[in-house]
Amino acid sequence: MKFGIIGAGATGLAAAYDLSSKGHEVKIFESSDFIGGHASTFEVAGTELEKGYHHWFTNDEDILSLINEMGLHEIIEWFPSSVGTYQDGHIYSFLTPLDLMKFSPLSLLNRVKMGLSSLKIRYIKDWQKLESISAKEWLIQNTNQEIYDSFWQPMLRGKFGEENHDKISMAWIWGKMTTRFASRRNLFAKEVLGYPRGSFSQLFRKLAESCENNATEIFLATRINRIKGLDSGHISMSIGQQESEEVFDAVISSTPSHIFNTITEGLSEKYRSKLANVNYMAAVLIILIMDRPLSDVYWLNIADRSIPFIGVIEHTNLVGSEIYGDNHIVYLSNYLAETDLMYKMGGEELLNTYLPHLKKINPNFKREWVKEYHHYKIPNAQPVVDTNYSINIPEHETGIQNLYLANTSQVYPQDRGTNYSVGMGRKMAALALQNLKIK
Ligand SMILES: Cc1cc2nc3c(=O)[nH]c(=O)nc-3n(C[C@H](O)[C@H](O)[C@H](O)COP(=O)(O)OP(=O)(O)OC[C@H]3O[C@@H](n4cnc5c(N)ncnc54)[C@H](O)[C@@H]3O)c2cc1C
Known part of the structure; x- marks a missing residue:
């Protein structure tokens, strides 16, 4: 059978790996000129590093078992x-x-109130009960306005923006907190996080290599322009600048929902309205390569609204600086609407906007500590998970026979992550085979 995969991120590569391992003909089409999607990398002092900070939790079972399967467990x-x-x-x-x-x-x-409310969240089993309540409403009801304003609101505002923070579902907070609780050995145990030596690219490269060894072709810088279901049950796609047409037995698309909506012909109005309902925040990162540490914390949430970024993630405070030539790596992170002024800024302008605030975090900070910086914009980085979100999640089976959608907006109530993308990609490969009646 012949499968088309749209996107060479975690979802697309995992799906392609399973299909190609079973001997099927697979073609992967990726509009960027690199693999890895949202977890793609660049180089710092000869070592690859994610454009957006990445780590794994101990209970990221799907991706950890794939890593074991690929014989890569020693790199974590x-x-x-x-x-x-x-x-x-x-x-x-x-x-x-x-x-x-x-x-x-x-x-x-x-x-004490805040501690008790966290415990209460930990012991809630049925997240559906939280779906229709906004995080704001639940947290104020179960703590009070002061706790919400000083702790929760800055986090929600930072992740989902001014316009969305008060409509985020409590089920999302539940998903986020229960995942983190479950990754600890017990309530009082410290959290440990996983990171692969040489970056996430080790996994993506190995997946791509395995696929290619099974005769899969990966077409980079090749956008899918249009998808169409044929009466025969096959899927036809218009591919790349040449707009060449090719027919597949099944297609799995990992594109964001609004792109899928634009490029796919013949979807039902109901399905289209679900796709259109998904809103995304973009991420913007300034990555500082410094000659010394900024702080001694790995993950610093910023709950001070005078500071124009929401997170300082000092990667080398987690993994050490040796592999980066003793440089210290600090991500200054923001989630913004693509229309936001700071999203539109060039790197130098954004850097100049951010740098004066680093003295608040470390009063000794000097610009000379920064040896170089990198600037990345990641569109469609975080779906906005508002109340009753699950009602509008587009189904994986799109209503067009043998055409599947698998993207981050369908990960819920857990927060999206490479673990869930890998799980979803593999599930889609199995579903596509099952529907074609192939074992
Ligand atoms: C700042 C940031 C930090 C994160 N931190 C973590 C973390 O610590 N741990 C973790 O596990 N996860 C983390 N994530 C989430 C993780 O990166 C994503 O969940 C995961 O990489 C998504 O993979 P995907 O394949 O589903 O989607 P994507 O990676 O978005 O891949 C989809 C691909 O489809 C391609 N595409 C789109 N349209 C077309 C088209 N028309 N034709 C061809 N190709 C197309 C895109 O170019 C893209 O490469 C983070 C994400 C961000 C943004």
């Missing part, structure tokens, strides 16, 4: 994580639940 290293929040001129550590008791921006009573 596990590191103790360190998490903090910057607020009122201080970095507050959030390594264990006990650290919450030292979070002085809240009164002691509020710290």
Whole structure:
């Protein structure tokens, strides 16, 4: 059988790997000139690094088992994580639940309330009950306005923007928190995070190599312009600048929903309205390559609205600086609408907007510490998961026979991640085979 895969990110490569391992003819089409999609990399001092910070949790089972299957388990290293929040001129550590008791921006009573509400979330089994309630409403009801304003709101505002933060579903917070709780050995255990030596590209390259060894062709810089279901049950696609037409037994598309909506002919109005309902935030990253550390925290949430970025992720505080020529790597992160002024800025302008604020995090910071910087914009980085989100999730089976959609907007209630993309890609490969009645 002949399969077309649109997108060479985690989803597309995982689907292609399973199909090609079973001896099927597979062609992967990727509009960018690189593989890895949202987890793609660039080089720092001869070592690859993700354009957006990446790590794995201990319970990222789908991707960890794929890594084992590919014989790559030895490249994963596990590191103790360190998490903090910057607020009122201080970095507050959030390594264990006990650290919450030292979070002085809240009164002691509020710290206890916040701890109890986190425990309550941990023991909720049925996330569906939280679906129709916004995180704002639930958190204020179960703590109070002050706790929400000082802790939760900056995080939600940062991730989903001014226009969306108060409509995010509580089920999303539940998904995020239960994943993180479950990745710890017990309530008081410190979190450990995984990172592959040599970056996530090790996995993507190995997947691509395995596919190619099974005669899969990977076409980079090749956009799919149009998808059409034929009466025969085959799928026809218009491919690349030449707009050449090719017919497949089945196609799996990992494109964002709005792109799929634009390029696909013959979808039902109901399905189209689900696709149109998915909104995405874009991510914008400034990556500083520095001659010394900025802080001693890996993941620093910024809960100070005078600072124009929402996260400082100091990658080398997780994995060490040796493999990057003793350079220290700091991501300054934002999630923005593509129409936002800061998303539209060039690298130099954004860098100049951000740099003065680094002195708030480390008063000794000097611009000379920055040896070089990189600037990346990642469109469609985070689906906006508002209340009753599940009602509008487009189905994987698109209503066009043998055409499947598998993208990050369909990962729910967990937060999207490479683990879920790999799981989804493999599930789609199995479903496509099952529907074609192939074992
Ligand atoms: C800033 C940031 C930090 C993250 N941190 C983590 C983390 O710590 N851990 C983790 O596991 N995950 C993390 N993620 C999420 C993770 O990167 C994604 O969930 C995952 O990579 C998505 O893979 P995908 O294949 O589903 O989609 P994508 O990676 O988006 O791949 C889809 C591909 O389709 C291609 N495409 C689109 N349209 C067309 C077309 N018409 N024709 C051909 N090709 C097309 C795109 O170019 C793209 O390469 C992070 C994401 C971001 C943005």
